[in-house]
Amino acid sequence: MSHLIAPSVLAADFANLQRDVEMINDSEADWFHIDVMDGMFVPNISFGIPVIKAIKKHAKKPMDVHLMIVDPDRYIKDFKEAGADILTVHYETCTHLHRTIQAIKAEGMQAGVVLNPHTPIAVLEDIILDLDLVLLMSVNPGFGGQSFIENTYKKVIQLKDLIEKSGSKALIEIDGGVNDKNAPMLVAAGADVLVAGSFVFKSENPTETIARLKSI
Ligand code: DX5
Numbered sequence: 001m002s003h004l005i006a007p008s009v010l011a012a013d014f015a016n017l018q019r020d021v022e023m024i025n026d027s028e029a030d031w032f033h034i035d036v037m038d039g040m041f042v043p044n045i046s047f048g049i050p051v052i053k054a055i056k057k058h059a060k061k062p063m064d065v066h067l068m069i070v071d072p073d074r075y076i077k078d079f080k081e082a083g084a085d086i087l088t089v090h091y092e093t094c095t096h097l098h099r100t101i102q103a104i105k106a107e108g109m110q111a112g113v114v115l116n117p118h119t120p121i122a123v124l125e126d127i128i129l130d131l132d133l134v135l136l137m138s139v140n141p142g143f144g145g146q147s148f149i150e151n152t153y154k155k156v157i158q159l160k161d162l163i164e165k166s167g168s169k170a171l172i173e174i175d176g177g178v179n180d181k182n183a184p185m186l187v188a189a190g191a192d193v194l195v196a197g198s199f200v201f202k203s204e205n206p207t208e209t210i211a212r213l214k215s216i
């Protein structure tokens with residue numbers, strides 16, 4: 001399988017959201033990456049359920065919803081109803097992670113765990129077989145446009161090793177500071193899905209930028 005590209009809607013023009021959603025529909029992108037921030041787990045507030053519903057009306061590709069919120073269990077059903085196909089929760093926010101993952105799956109969504117840059121891969125050892133996806137943060141979550149943390153390559157290799165040894169089918173997704181410089185090395189290390197926000201939306205031709213990331 002070639003790697004997937006998930007443009008981050010956080011970097012879109014919110015006053016022209018339908019236009020940017022349609023750009024993603026018509027591009028070689030595979031998923032919509034949707035960042036939900038609560039101003040508590042991360043020091044920023046993005047958007048919530050009404051905006052996700054509005055995106056869903058036009059989106060023709062799977063919606064990958066990345067929750068950066070405390071106690072995400074409270075909203076699993078709501079995100080399903082809003083249109084999430086894939087729901088990822090931070091390891092750092094889930095006391096009963098196994099229960100949370102089962103609850104996401106019970107709603108018929110694919111379930112993923114996100115690790116902050118400082119959280120070691122080893123914490124996934126006893127949950128990896130339950131996961132459809134692991135999202136490695138390559139910046140500290142909260143903002144688009146930050147620079148890529150180089151230690152991520154090592155974590156991709158460690159995660160790939162854990163997935164292979166355990167027989168898990170989880171995909172490896174990378175989020176934060178992804179561009180055409182680090183993307184080839186990420187894919188070579190074993191990344192399956194690349195999220196890209198600023199690199200896509202701040203470029204002159206986002207459709208071409210997506211195609212370039214896809215062709216790596
Ligand atoms: C950061 C978000 C990212 C962000 C990526 O907390 O999770 O998805 O939108 O943006 P770039 O690609 O600009 O780092």
Ligand code: ZN
Pocket residue numbers: 008033034035066175195
């Ligand atoms: Zn994200």
